[in-house]
Amino acid sequence: MVKVTLEDVSYTYRSGRRGVEAVKDLNLTINDKEFMVLLGPSGCGKSTTLLLIAGVYKPMKGHIYFDDRIVDDLEPKDRNVGMVFQSYALYPHMTVYENIAFPLKLKKLSKQEIDRRVKEAVSMLRIEDLLDRYPRQLSGGQQQRVALARAIAKNPAIFLMDEPLSNLDAKIRIEVRAELKRLQREIGITTIYVTHDQAEAMSLADRIAVMNAGRILQVGTPEELYHKPANIFVAGFIGSPPANLIDADVVEVDDKVMLEMLGVKIPLPNNIASIVRNENKVIFMVRPEDIDLEPNGEFTVYSVEWHGREILASVQAPDGKTLKVVLPTNKRITAGDKVSINFNFKHIHIYKQSGELII
Amino acid sequence: MAKIKIATILLYIVAGVLATLPAVPLALLISLAFSEHPVYIHGFTLKNFDFLKTGKLFADNPTYSALYPNIYLTALNTFLLAIGNALLVVLISSTAAYIISRYNFRGRVVLLSSFLIMHGVPASVLLIALYYMLKTMGLLNTLLGVILVKMAVDLPLGVWVLKGFYDSIPWDIEISALVDGTSRFGVFSRIMLPLVKPGIFAIGLFSFLSGWGEYIFVYTFIHTSTNWTFSMLIRSLFSEMGGINLALVASLSLIYLIPVIILFVIGEKYLVRLTIGGVKG
Numbered sequence: 234m235v236k237v238t239l240e241d242v243s244y245t246y247r248s249g250r251r252g253v254e255a256v257k258d259l260n261l262t263i264n265d266k267e268f269m270v271l272l273g274p275s276g277c278g279k280s281t282t283l284l285l286i287a288g289v290y291k292p293m294k295g296h297i298y299f300d301d302r303i304v305d306d307l308e309p310k311d312r313n314v315g316m317v318f319q320s321y322a323l324y325p326h327m328t329v330y331e332n333i334a335f336p337l338k339l340k341k342l343s344k345q346e347i348d349r350r351v352k353e354a355v356s357m358l359r360i361e362d363l364l365d366r367y368p369r370q371l372s373g374g375q376q377q378r379v380a381l382a383r384a385i386a387k388n389p390a391i392f393l394m395d396e397p398l399s400n401l402d403a404k405i406r407i408e409v410r411a412e413l414k415r416l417q418r419e420i421g422i423t424t425i426y427v428t429h430d431q432a433e434a435m436s437l438a439d440r441i442a443v444m445n446a447g448r449i450l451q452v453g454t455p456e457e458l459y460h461k462p463a464n465i466f467v468a469g470f471i472g473s474p475p476a477n478l479i480d481a482d483v484v485e486v487d488d489k490v491m492l493e494m495l496g497v498k499i500p501l502p503n504n505i506a507s508i509v510r511n512e513n514k515v516i517f518m519v520r521p522e523d524i525d526l527e528p529n530g531e532f533t534v535y536s537v538e539w540h541g542r543e544i545l546a547s548v549q550a551p552d553g554k555t556l557k558v559v560l561p562t563n564k565r566i567t568a569g570d571k572v573s574i575n576f577n578f579k580h581i582h583i584y585k586q587s588g589e590l591i592i
Numbered sequence: 593m594a595k596i597k598i599a600t601i602l603l604y605i606v607a608g609v610l611a612t613l614p615a616v617p618l619a620l621l622i623s624l625a626f627s628e629h630p631v632y633i634h635g636f637t638l639k640n641f642d643f644l645k646t647g648k649l650f651a652d653n654p655t656y657s658a659l660y661p662n663i664y665l666t667a668l669n670t671f672l673l674a675i676g677n678a679l680l681v682v683l684i685s686s687t688a689a690y691i692i693s694r695y696n697f698r699g700r701v702v703l704l705s706s707f708l709i710m711h712g713v714p715a716s717v718l719l720i721a722l723y724y725m726l727k728t729m730g731l732l733n734t735l736l737g738v739i740l741v742k743m744a745v746d747l748p749l750g751v752w753v754l755k756g757f758y759d760s761i762p763w764d765i766e767i768s769a770l771v772d773g774t775s776r777f778g779v780f781s782r783i784m785l786p787l788v789k790p791g792i793f794a795i796g797l798f799s800f801l802s803g804w805g806e807y808i809f810v811y812t813f814i815h816t817s818t819n820w821t822f823s824m825l826i827r828s829l830f831s832e833m834g835g836i837n838l839a840l841v842a843s844l845s846l847i848y849l850i851p852v853i854i855l856f857v858i859g860e861k862y863l864v865r866l867t868i869g870g871v872k873g
Contacts, residue, residue, distance in 0.1 A: 239857050247696070310773040322764035326786045339773035387772070 235390040235423050237263040237286060239293035242283055255281040257447040258295070263425055268417050269433040271316045271427045272470070273444035279427045282444070283393050286425060288312045298389065310339070312391075315384030319396040321376040323368040323383075329355075330364040340387075354386035357416065376403040381413070385420065392417070392424040398433065410436065431471050435459070443467045460580070465588040468518045474545060474557045477524075481517045481583075483509050492517055496551030497531060502578050508592045509583055515591065516584040521545070521559040523577040526566060530573025532556075534566050548572065631838050640843035648751035649840070661817045663825065663844070669735055669822040670804060676739040677746060677803030682796045684743070685750030686788070690780055692751065693758035694766070704755075707748040715745055719812050726813055733815045737865075741809050746802055750795040757791035758784065793862040801852060822848040 242259040245252040256278045258361040262267040274464040284290045286297060288309035296303050304312060323332050334352055336349040353363050357379045368376055377397060381463045384392060397413070398406045414437055417424050428434055433456040434441050442452045443466070462468035468476050481494035490506035491498045494517060501509065509515060526534075526548065535547040535555055544560040556574070566572070620633070628635035643649050647662040692700060722741050723732070731737030761784060769779045785792070807823040814820060820828070826848065828843050 284767070287767070287771050289770060308775070309767075309770040310775065312771075314771055316768060317769040318764040318768060320762055320764045322762065322768035324765065324769070324783060324787075326789075335769075339778075383772075393771075528867035 235299045236265045237391060237423060237425065238298040238535055239282070239286075239295070240298065242282075242285060242292045242297060243294035244278075244290055245293055246281075254447050256285065259447075259449060261449060261452065263423060265423055266421045268414075268424045268426065268439045270438035270441045271425065271444055272429070272431060272434040272441050274429055274470075276445040277444045279429075279444050280395055280446075283395055283427050284423060286391070287314055287316055287393050302485060312482055313387070313389050314391045314393050315387045315389035316393045317377070317380045317384050317397040318397070319399045321368070321373075321380045321400075323367055323376055327367075328364065328373075329360070329366050329368070329379050329577075332368070332379060333386050336383065336387045343423070350386045350388070353384075354382040357385060357414070357419075358382045374400050374409060377401060377409060378412075380391055381416070385416070390423065392426075393423050394424065394426040396428055397426075399428070399430070406433075413437065418542070432473055435471070443470060452589060461590075462518070462582065463590050465516060465584050467520070468582065468584070471589060472520060474521050476518050476520045476561070477556050479517045479519075479554070479556075481515050482514045483515060495554055495556075505578060505581075505583070505592055512583075512585070512591065514586050516586065516588075518582045518584060519576050520580060522556040523580045524548075524556065524558045525575045525577070526558060526560065526564070526572040527575060529571055530575055532572050534568050534570040537568055548574065593806060621681035621842050621845060624839055627839045627842075630840070632838070639849075640839045643840075643844075644847075653745050659817070660825070660828070661820055663847075665818060666820050666822055666825050667847075670823075672735055673739055673742065673806060673810075673821055674803035676735075677742045677806075678769070678796045678800035680739065680743040681746050681750045681799040682792055685747055685754050685795060686785065686792055687780075688747075688768060688812075689751045690758050690784060693755045704752075707752055711748040711752070715808060719808070723812060728812045733819060735814075735819055738806070738809050738813050739803070742803055743799075750799065753795060754788060754791050755779045757788040759808075761787050776789055790862050793859065797855060797859040797862060801855060804852065 239261045241260050242256060244256040245254050245256070259278075260284060261269075261282075271282055273279050281290065285292055287305055288304070288311075292305055296305055298304065299312070324335065327335065330351060333351045333353055334347050337448065342350070351364075352361075358381055360375065360382060363371060363375060368379070371379065377400075381399070394413075395480050398409055403408060408435065412414065426434075426437060438455055440452060440454055441458055443458065444452045445466050451458060451467045455463075458467060458471050462471060462476075465478060469478055481492040483494045484491050484498065486498065489500055490510050491500045492515075493499075500558050526532075526546070531551045533549045535549045538545040539562070542562070544562055544564060544566070546558045546560060546566060548558055550556065550557045558574075560566070585591055598706055623633045624637070625642070625685055627633045627827050628637045642651065643663055647664040649660045649663065650657040650658050691697075692704060692767070698751075725734045726737045726741070729737070731740065765783060766779050769783045770776070774782060805823065806821065810821050812826045812828065814824065817828075822844070826841055829844070830836060
């Protein structure tokens with residue numbers, strides 16, 4: 234079991250004469266037995282980071298440590314990592330048994346030991362009856378279980394997973410997701426998991442590193458990221474439906490600090506007012522569940538979606554912008570209603586125009 | 593219903609005609625090979641195949657017979673040319689195509705397009721240059737020389753086709769094998785090669801048949817009759833001053849054809865896959 238540390242790691246792809254900086258000065262520590270999710274939109278460098286840790290790419294700058302050992306130049310085969318891919322990457326010309334046994338054969342283990350480990354891995358994933366099949370004879374969910382079994386049977390120091398659930402149907406995805414979490418706990422193995430799906434990240438991770446444009450923007454537990462996003466990108470990326478991000482001007486009227494936005498002026502509570510008093514243009518962030526609606530006002534209910542557990546409403550502000558609002562189902566509203574809005578100021582955040590958190 | 597039936601019948605008629613067309617010369621060839629008369633199809637005899645007993649042509653005419661090599665030697669030469677060509681093309685194109693498919697290096701695109709151009713150059717325009725090169729290397733009038741030339745001409749197509757096969761294998765599989773503990777060469781030999789097997793079979797078969805049927809290079813570069821291949825032997829039977837023994841030509845041609853037909857029957861499924869291309873995961 235291993236702690237992984239990335240120290241100022243950079244990697245640039247060559248494409249013709251120009252280089253594309255996929256990863257820039259990345260610093261990240263993944264603790265022993267931790268489930269770390271690298272979350273970000275496609276092209277943000279998360280898969281490159283994973284391949285750097287796997288050793289398929291070598292860092293052009295900086296160092297990668299497994300515990301206290303520098304592994305920069307170690308070949309993938311010598312790193313003892315187990316990897317699972319979005320495309321499953323099973324070997325099409327081998328049966329399930331041969332697929333799982335392949336890395337063990339390369340380790341030159343005895344026949345009995347290989348057999349024991351394969352049997353153990355398949356029983357963990359409940360795919361005992363698939364051993365003689367070829368990958369093309371399996372469903373996506375089954376193939377991904379085989380890929381997981383192959384990674385587990387190796388008994389690796391680290392699991393690396395590159396969007397392993399993205400190709401599966403919604404129902405099977407949730408099933409395999411739960412299984413993955415259980416296995417990771419059971420085996421107690423350092424896991425680095427790449428995804429662009431924030432819901433998946435939230436449900437699996439001990440900690441999440443949010444990445445964009447080759448950099449890490451914030452590292453924290455799902456809760457921290459949700460309640461205290463360090464910048465606009467994280468605020469907008471985490472949460473479903475996404476948070477409302479509203480351009481606002483800080484104004485003072487009769488010595489009271491207010492936010493002028495959405496075509497209205499909204500007074501701020503004192504604790505927030507004292508911090509933003511000297512700001513000019515800011516971005517106001519509020520999650521849909523932290524907005525409440527009252528009858529009569531300048532806002533218009535634009536649409537109402539009933540989701541069983543909650544109501545998702547769009548509300549149009551006087552200046553034409555819309556806000557997403559999540560309400561309890563006992564709230565009686567219909568499209569076309571005139572309403573006023575209340576923010577739960579305990580959970581709002583205000584960011585600079587450049588994206589940094591003010592409060 | 594009736595309309596469909598007429599259409600079906602028409603289809604069968606067209607198919608029948610199309611299938612008969614190539615069969616006509618083949619039927620003529622077979623009839624002639626068993627003909628008693630050396631020029632016309634007449635009667636039935638096995639005497640045209642007498643050469644199979646001793647390997648000698650015109651066994652009843654020693655002066656004439658001495659002009660020709662033993663046909664078993666000719667068969668061996670033809671086989672060596674075919675198998676040598678096939679092995680070299682497979683060996684080189686399977687490795688070269690992998691590198692071209694997977695590695696990014698300077699001149700890759702130029703190399704690829706030059707392959708296409710080389711494939712388009714008619715072999716006959718190269719004859720003088722090749723003659724000179726072989727002469728310089730001391731390979732003129734040797735089977736090895738012909739094999740090397742033939743291989744060089746067949747190689748571009750092989751590389752091109754196999755590159756397509758390699759391209760169709762996802763990178764993830766290769767990365768997975770690297771992480772699973774193979775070296776880069778291990779990935780190639782244990783994972784990639786087995787996956788492009790259909791392509792390798794097809795290229796091998798093509799090169800074998802292409803070597804087996806080669807005429808122009810043998811005609812140009814081989815002077816001694818003991819180094820002849822079948823194509824050369826059959827051609828030589830036409831150039832004699834005396835009357836042409838068509839029946840003998842036909843019987844030799846039939847022997848020459850048999851391996852081709854056998855190989856096509858065996859290899860058909862690989863050739864069909866070649867036209868579809870790639871492997872399914």
